[in-house]
Every structure is written in C-alpha cells, then in structure tokens.
Amino acid sequence: xxxxxxxxxxxxxxxxxxxxxxxxxxxxxxxxxxxxxxxxxxxxxxxxxxxxxxxxxxxxxxxxxxxxxxxxxxxxxxxxxxxxxxxxxxxxxxxxxxxxxxxxxxxxxxxxxxxxxxxxxxxxxxxxxxxxxxxxxxxxxxxxxxxxxxxxxxxxxxxxxxxxxxxxxxxxxxxxxxxxxxxxxxxxxxxxxxxxxxxxxxxxxxxxxxxxxxxxxxxxxxxxxxxxxxxxxxxxxxxxxxxxxxxxxxxxxxxxxxxxxxxxxxxxxxxxxxxxxxxxxxxxxxxxxxxxxxxxxxxxxxxxxxxxxxxxxxxxxxxxxxxxxxxxxxxxxxxxxxxxxxxxxxxxxxxxxxxxxxxxxxxxxxxxxxxxxxxxxxxxxxxxxxxxxxxxxxxxxxxxxxxxxxxxxxxxxxxxxxxxxxxxxxxxxxxxx
Amino acid sequence: xxxxxxxxxxxxxxxxxxxxxxxxxxxxxxxxxxxxxxxxxxxxxxxxxxxxxxxxxxxxxxxxxxxxxxxxxxxxxxxxxxxxxxxxxxxxxxxxxxxxxxxxxxxxxxxxxxxxxxxxxxxxxxxxxxxxxxxxxxxxxxxxxxxxxxxxxxxxxxxxxxxxxxxxxxxxxxxxxxxxxxxxxxxxxxxxxxxxxxxxxxxxxxxxxxxxxxxxxxxxxxxxxxxxxxxxxxxxxxxxxxxxxxxxxxxxxxxxxxxxxxxxxxxxxxxxxxxxxxxxxxxxxxxxxxxxxxxxxxxxxxxxxxxxxxxxxxxxxxxxxxxxxxxxxxxxxxxxxxxxxxxxxxxxxxxxxxxxxxxxxxxxxxxxxxxxxxxxxxxxxxxxxxxxxxxxxxxxxxxxxxxxxxxxxxxxxxxxxxxxxxxxxxxxxxxxx
Numbered sequence: 001x002x003x004x005x006x007x008x009x010x011x012x013x014x015x016x017x018x019x020x021x022x023x024x025x026x027x028x029x030x031x032x033x034x035x036x037x038x039x040x041x042x043x044x045x046x047x048x049x050x051x052x053x054x055x056x057x058x059x060x061x062x063x064x065x066x067x068x069x070x071x072x073x074x075x076x077x078x079x080x081x082x083x084x085x086x087x088x089x090x091x092x093x094x095x096x097x098x099x100x101x102x103x104x105x106x107x108x109x110x111x112x113x114x115x116x117x118x119x120x121x122x123x124x125x126x127x128x129x130x131x132x133x134x135x136x137x138x139x140x141x142x143x144x145x146x147x148x149x150x151x152x153x154x155x156x157x158x159x160x161x162x163x164x165x166x167x168x169x170x171x172x173x174x175x176x177x178x179x180x181x182x183x184x185x186x187x188x189x190x191x192x193x194x195x196x197x198x199x200x201x202x203x204x205x206x207x208x209x210x211x212x213x214x215x216x217x218x219x220x221x222x223x224x225x226x227x228x229x230x231x232x233x234x235x236x237x238x239x240x241x242x243x244x245x246x247x248x249x250x251x252x253x254x255x256x257x258x259x260x261x262x263x264x265x266x267x268x269x270x271x272x273x274x275x276x277x278x279x280x281x282x283x284x285x286x287x288x289x290x291x292x293x294x295x296x297x298x299x300x301x302x303x304x305x306x307x308x309x310x311x312x313x314x315x316x317x318x319x320x321x322x323x324x325x326x327x328x329x330x331x332x333x334x335x336x337x338x339x340x341x342x343x344x345x346x347x348x349x350x351x352x353x354x355x356x357x358x359x360x361x362x363x364x365x366x367x368x369x370x371x372x373x374x375x376x377x378x379x380x381x382x383x384x385x386x387x388x389x390x391x392x393x394x395x396x397x398x399x400x401x402x403x404x405x406x407x408x409x410x411x412x413x414x415x416x417x418x419x420x421x422x423x424x425x426x427x428x429x430x431x432x433x
Numbered sequence: 434x435x436x437x438x439x440x441x442x443x444x445x446x447x448x449x450x451x452x453x454x455x456x457x458x459x460x461x462x463x464x465x466x467x468x469x470x471x472x473x474x475x476x477x478x479x480x481x482x483x484x485x486x487x488x489x490x491x492x493x494x495x496x497x498x499x500x501x502x503x504x505x506x507x508x509x510x511x512x513x514x515x516x517x518x519x520x521x522x523x524x525x526x527x528x529x530x531x532x533x534x535x536x537x538x539x540x541x542x543x544x545x546x547x548x549x550x551x552x553x554x555x556x557x558x559x560x561x562x563x564x565x566x567x568x569x570x571x572x573x574x575x576x577x578x579x580x581x582x583x584x585x586x587x588x589x590x591x592x593x594x595x596x597x598x599x600x601x602x603x604x605x606x607x608x609x610x611x612x613x614x615x616x617x618x619x620x621x622x623x624x625x626x627x628x629x630x631x632x633x634x635x636x637x638x639x640x641x642x643x644x645x646x647x648x649x650x651x652x653x654x655x656x657x658x659x660x661x662x663x664x665x666x667x668x669x670x671x672x673x674x675x676x677x678x679x680x681x682x683x684x685x686x687x688x689x690x691x692x693x694x695x696x697x698x699x700x701x702x703x704x705x706x707x708x709x710x711x712x713x714x715x716x717x718x719x720x721x722x723x724x725x726x727x728x729x730x731x732x733x734x735x736x737x738x739x740x741x742x743x744x745x746x747x748x749x750x751x752x753x754x755x756x757x758x759x760x761x762x763x764x765x766x767x768x769x770x771x772x773x774x775x776x777x778x779x780x781x782x783x784x785x786x787x788x789x790x791x792x793x794x795x796x797x798x799x800x801x802x803x804x805x806x807x808x809x810x811x812x813x814x815x816x817x818x819x820x821x822x823x824x825x826x827x828x829x830x831x832x833x834x835x836x837x838x839x840x841x842x843x844x845x846x847x848x849x850x851x852x853x854x855x856x857x858x859x860x861x862x863x864x865x866x
Contacts, residue, residue, distance in 0.1 A: 004479055005524075006479050012473035012474075034806070038777070040445035043442075043553055049436065069543050136809045359686060376561070
C-alpha cells in the first residue's frame with residue numbers, strides 16, 4: 001500500500017484550519033443574523049432522488065459518485081445542496097413559508113481536476129423558499145454586503161435580471177431554443193473580447209443585425225438609474241419591462257454603495273428566472289473570479305416535486321475557496337514576513353520539574369479562555385522552546401521552582417525573544433489583549 | 434421517483450440544528466483550550482489505504498461503502514477518523530511530535546440500522562501522537578472533565594488499564610489467543626449478570642478455577658487507592674505491575690473527584706495497549722450508554738505504517754448523539770412544557786406599511802448581534818404573528834406609522850403575550866439580556 005489521498009481531495013493540516021473555520025463561522029453567524037436557520041441534509045442520497053428530472057441535469061449526473069449499499073440500493077454522494085433542499089421541502093409539506101435555510105457542507109463531483117477545483121469541496125448556501133417579493137432577493141444582496149464587510153473585503157456586487165435578458169433577446173427575435181446559448185455567450189463578455197463573442201454568436205446562427213443590436217444594448221452605460229432609464233426606451237416589451245421593474249424594486253431595498261446593475265451578468269445555470277447577482281473583488285486585477293453568486297429560481301423546486309404547488313425561491317452561494325484565497329492575498333500584502341502558525345495554541349507551558357504546578361497554571365489559563373498546551377515529553381527548556389517555535393506558538397511560559405516560589409513565571413514572547421517575570425494573573429491579562 | 438432519504442441517514446431540520454452545533458462548538462472550543470489543533474481529512478479515501486492491514490479490520494471493512502471514480506480507481510467513504518490520522522502522520526514525516534489533533538466529521542458505515550445507529554454519523558476525536566507519558570492520558574481525562582462540566586452534565590469517568598487486565602489474565606494462565614475474547618466478556622459485566630458472564634467464559638473453554646479467581650479479582654472494592662493497593666498483592670506479575678503503575682501515574686495528574694478506577698472496564702477494541710477510559714452519566718438509570726471513551730494505542734499507527742518508527746498514541750472520542758440525548762432528557766425534566774423553537778431567529782419584525790423603515794431597524798438589530806427576520810410576504814399583522822408563533826420565535830416587533838413617528842416600536846413577548854412600546858435602543862437592550 002502506498003500512502004496517498006484519493007485524486008482531487010485534500011488534507012487540511014492544522015495550519016490550513018486556522019482561517020478556514022473563521023470564515024465558515026462568520027458566514028454561519030451572518031446567515032443567522034439575517035433570519036436563516038440551519039438545515040443539514042445527509043451526504044449520502046438515493047440515486048433516483050438526485051437524478052430525477054429537473055434535478056441536476058445530465059452534465060452533473062455524469063460527475064456524480066455512485067455506489068450501492070449491502071442491500072443493493074442505488075446511492076450517490078450529493079453534488080450540491082439545492083436538490084436536497086428541494087427534496088426536503090417536498091418531504092415536509094407542513095413547512096411554514098417562507099422557509100429560510102442555510103446549509104454549509106461538503107459536496108462531491110467526479111469531474112476533471114484543475115487548479116482550485118476539487119472532487120470534495122464545501123458549499124455555503126442560503127436560500128429563501130416561498131417568497132416572490134423582491135424583498136427576498138434584496139435580503140440576499142444585503143446579506144452579501146454584510147458578509148464581505150465583516151470579512152474586510154472591498155467588493156462589487158453585480159446584479160442583473162434574467163427576465164430582462166429574455167426580453168432583450170425577444171426584442172431581437174432570437175428564438176427560445178437559442179436563448180440559453182446566447183446567454184452563456186453574454187456571460188463571457190467579461191473574460192473574452194467583444195470580437196470573440198460576436199464571432200461565437202454568429203457561428204451559432206444569430207444574424208449579423210441582431211448581434212450588432214445586442215452589443216449596442218449591452219454597451220449601455222451610466223449609473224444604475226441611468227441604465228434602467230435608457231433600457232426602458234431601448235427595449236420595449238413586456239418581459240423586459242418586468243425585468244426592469246424587478247431590478248428597480250430590488251435596488252430600492254438595498255444601499256447601492258457597491259451594487260452595480262450589470263447587463264453582461266447572466267450566470268450560466270438554466271434554472272434562473274429573475275434577478276441574478278454575483279460578487280467580485282473591486283480590484284479585479286488581484287482576483288477576477290467570483291466570490292459569491294446567486295439568483296431567483298422560481299420554477300426549479302416545483303418542477304422537481306411535480307406537484308401543483310409552486311415554490312418561488314431565491315438563494316446565494318458563497319465560495320469558501322476563492323474567499324480564502326483573497327484573504328490570504330490581502331494578509332500577505334499587509335505582513336509579507338509572517339511566521340506561519342501551525343497550531344491554534346496561544347501559549348506553551350514549559351515546566352522545569354514543576355509539572356504538577358504547571359497543570360494548575362494551565363487550568364487557570366483555560367478558565368480565562370486562553371488556548372494553552374504544555375510539555376508532555378519531559379524535554380529540556382531549549383527543546384521545548386524549539387518545538388513551540390516550529391509550531392509558531394506566539395508565547396511560552398517557563399516555570400522553574402524559583403519562579404514558582406515567588407509566585408511568578410517567565411513569559412517569553414517568541415517573536416521578539418523578550419522575557420518578563422510576571423504573576424500568572426498578569427500573564428493572563430497580557431495574553432487577553 | 435418517491436421522495437425518500439437513503440436508508441440509515443437523516444435530515445436535521447432547523448429545530449434539530451439548535452442544540453447540535455452548540456455541542457460541537459463547545460467540543461471544538463474545549464479541544465483548542467487543551468492544545469489540540471484541528472485536522473481535516475477527506476471523506477473520500479482510497480480503498481487500499483483504508484483496508485490495509487492494521488487499519489480497521491475485517492468487521493469494519495464489510496461495512497465500508499465502496500465505489501469507483503470515472504478513472505476506475507477504487508475508493509471508499511471513511512469509516513472512522515483514526516485510520517486517516519495514521520495515514521496523515523505517515524504522509525507527513527516532518528510533523529513535530531507530539532502531534533495533538535482533533536477532528537470532527539462525518540463517518541460512514543454500511544451496517545445494520547438500530548435505534549440510535551446510523552449509516553452516516555459524526556465523530557469527535559482528540560488524539561495525541563508521539564507521547565508515551567501518562568501526562569498525555571491524564572490530559573485526555575482532564576479534558577473530558579472539562580467538557581462535561583461545561584455541558585452541565587454530572588458524569589463518572591471510569592478508568593482502567595489493558596496492561597493490568599493482561600497481567601491478570603497471565604496470572605490465571607489464560608492463553609494469549611483467548612485474551613481478547615475474555616476481555617470482551619469482562620466488558621459485559623456492567624450489562625449482564627455475573628452468572629451469564631461466567632457461563633460464557635466457561636463455554637469459551639476457560640476453566641472453572643480461573644473463572645472463579647478472575648471474578649474474585651474483578652470484585653475488588655474500595656476507593657481508587659484501596660483498589661490499587663489490594664491488586665498489588667492479588668496479582669503479582671510484571672505486566673500487571675506496569676499497568677498498576679500507569680494507573681497511579683495517570684491519576685496523580687488529575688483531580689479524582691469523578692474518576693473511578695473500574696476493573697471491569699475494558700473497551701472492546703483490540704488495539705488498546707494501556708489506559709482505557711469511558712464516561713457515563715452518574716445517574717445511570719437515566720442513561721446507561723457511554724458518552725465518551727478512549728485509551729492508549731501505542732502499536733496501531735506504527736504497525737499500520739510498517740516503518741521502523743514507533744508512534745505511541747492516546748485519544749478520546751466524544752459521542753454527539755448520546756450527549757444530545759442526555760441534554761434533551763435534562764432539558765425536558767427542567768421545562769416539561771416547552772414551545773419548541775424551529776428557528777434560531779430571536780425576533781421577527783412585522784412592518785405595517787413601513788418596510789423601508791423596518792429594513793433599517795433590522796440593520797440596527799443585526800449590528801447588535803441579534804438574530805432577526807422580517808416579513809417578506811407583505812402579510813397582515815395577525816398572519817405574521819401566527820408565522821412567528823409557529824416557528825417558536827420568542828419576540829416580535831410591530832412597527833406601524835404612528836409608532837415610527839414617535840420613534841418607537843411595539844415589542845411583543847410571544848410567550849406571555851405582553852406588549853410594550855419602546856424605542857429600538859430599548860428593544861436592543863432588552864433582547865440582549
């Protein structure tokens with residue numbers, strides 16, 4: 001046997017688990033402040049449930065890990081958190097609407113491995129089921145503002161509306177069958193050149209005139225309100241008007257400080273039916289991928305459940321990996337020379353033949369909520385300091401018999417190397433700062 | 434398609450996710466206070482890695498969910514967190530010893546379903562690798578004391594030692610090949626009658642005299658120290674003496690207030706080599722299963738890695754399910770009549786044509802860390818109060834134009850039904866209590 005992890009999965013060593021749970025906790029806390037409650041669905045689902053019509057679709061099913069249990073039942077690993085939400089809603093007909101839930105959990109995709117793409121990764125979703133009002137969509141955007149403010153990241157939240165895009169395509173007489181393809185091309189405008197997108201659209205059979213008119217519409221500039229006004233005259237049909245109205249309503253409920261109405265935002269997924277939004281770092285040269293995104297999907301749950309009931313829904317998903325990447329970039333910029341911490345321990349206690357007393361010191365530190373560890377190897381002082389140093393523990397307490405007699409200990413700042421002789425109370429006071 | 438979850442797995446609705454994360458957070462916090470750092474290994478592992486010799490063994494392999502990826506690689510779902518720890522230690526030879534890690538994560542077993550047994554469940558383990566000193570074992574016991582104190586549960590921690598049991602069996606001339614069987618029988622003494630165990634032991638070919646002498650030894654009574662002293666004369670061989678010394682050393686590092694040296698505790702797993710411990714509710718009539726347990730396993734990691742290096746190790750595992758069951762029993766005893774909360778939301782805001790102002794009130798509540806939600810359905814007051822009541826939200830804020838003009842809102846206590854007219858600041862002050 002060779003010691004290996006499976007392809008596309010990762011170990012997170014202690015040093016990788018310092019920032020990660022902080023971000024997850026921040027998301028959890030913010031979701032709850034915004035009235036979302038936690039829902040946990042299992043990692044293992046029945047294959048028929050996750051592969052039903054209106055669930056993930058062919059592309060994602062190809063990437064679903066499948067297996068059988070000992071009773072030969074067909075099972076699989078969940079590939080997202082949305083289909084299990086739909087299943088949960090269907091199985092709990094007495095659920096009060098609106099149902100606002102968040103879910104943070106691992107999902108699995110047996111797909112190709114690229115930089116930053118894994119086969120086992122975490123999704124963090126917040127969704128509102130059962131509310132049609134644009135207040136619900138606005139709440140998602142407001143919550144995104146709050147999350148990134150708390151993270152200390154300067155972001156731009158792009159918003160658009162699929163009804164508006166639909167109306168625009170109607171006005172250009174683009175047939176329904178080609179709409180999704182065209183929408184996917186529009187989404188590429190940020191990354192590819194205008195020429196490239198035009199060429200692609202033409203190769204998909206969209207006529208020259210329509211492509212030119214589409215490009216002209218998409219080039220509408222100005223403030224959010226200016227763009228809305230311009231489009232009211234540029235595109236004149238009911239669907240587009242509905243979309244514009246939804247954008248106006250949604251924006252009326254949010255502080256627009258970092259919200260930009262962006263006609264080129266479409267978000268690929270076919271199931272979106274109204275507002276869509278996506279969050280980017282304002283300085284996109286540093287990091288151009290999206291940090292969060294979502295939108296309204298009024299048809300998906302109802303179609304999946306095949307009942308008579310409709311389940312309007314809107315949700316937002318936060319990307320843990322890109323958020324961690326950006327936070328690390330920002331940290332590295334501020335403190336390029338950094339002793340990496342390999343543990344969450346804040347202070348390491350080194351006894352010099354004073355283990356019993358040091359156990360009591362540890363109890364006092366822990367009662368004061370200080371994360372502490374002590375030598376359990378009966379090593380000498382220098383070996384212990386070396387151990388603490390390698391792990392990046394910021395402070396050591398050295399306790400010899402003489403110090404203890406005078407009811408003090410030595411506190412060593414591992415970065416500066418300075419030592420102070422202090423009472424345990426003084427140590428606690430100092431470390432709590 | 435019928436809407437079903439897979440066999441042996443569960444949904445946790447919001448009402449099931451209120452106590453659960455609190456317990457997990459408490460464990461996480463306490464682990465970190467005791468110098469354990471988080472390690473996360475993937476849910477998917479290579480089958481050869483988890484099925485290697487000295488990993489889980491035949492019984493557990495039968496219960497391992499297996500599958501292949503698109504590249505026909507043999508994979509499986511982890512069945513515990515210990516073998517992945519051994520793999521991680523093997524793959525990271527520069528890891529500083531002692532390596533103290535905790536892991537909280539889902540594990541999977543394709544086994545029979547019984548009351549309280551699931552196919553997907555959470556394990557919470559803390560382990561110390563690389564330390565032989567009884568200080569390490571004592572730290573696990575101390576941490577267990579701390580965890581249950583913080584949980585408000587009155588427990589007894591039973592401790593024993595496998596070297597001692599081994600020595601006792603040696604003194605009775607029970608052959609090595611039968612030791613594990615006999616140890617498993619001893620473990621049953623708590624649950625079955627003495628007669629039953631005697632019968633079983635005899636049926637396993639242990640002679641009458643040995644069984645009687647064993648029962649006499651196991652019946653040793655008294656305080657921890659009295660039992661230790663009695664056994665020193667009752668069992669006279671090197672292995673037993675080593676075991677007794679380990680118990681003495683371990684106990685010297687802990688406050689024995691709720692620690693009981695119990696000769697009948699053996700913990701089934703073959704891999705334990707020294708101290709074993711298990712935590713029970715003191716009032717065992719209320720709940721008799723163990724809440725946590727662990728022990729020293731000095732051989733397992735080294736054997737699994739098949740190198741020349743030894744990896745002494747000791748660990749403790751906390752049972753989320755039994756802990757939650759006991760906490761719920763305790764809660765139900767204290768407050769039998771309980772409006773079950775179905776959400777973490779603390780206050781629900783009901784606008785009466787004052788949505789814009791209410792959005793600002795929500796912002797203020799959230800800035801004060803109060804979990805709040807507001808009507809997004811444009812429902813009437815009574816419908817909104819009914820919604821909040823069904824979800825068990827403890828407070829509602831009702832904001833009409835008149836109240837807002839006088840810069841106040843109505844705060845309704847949903848349990849007592851009382852209403853007060855207060856400023857938002859006064860509401861915040863009241864809710865923060």
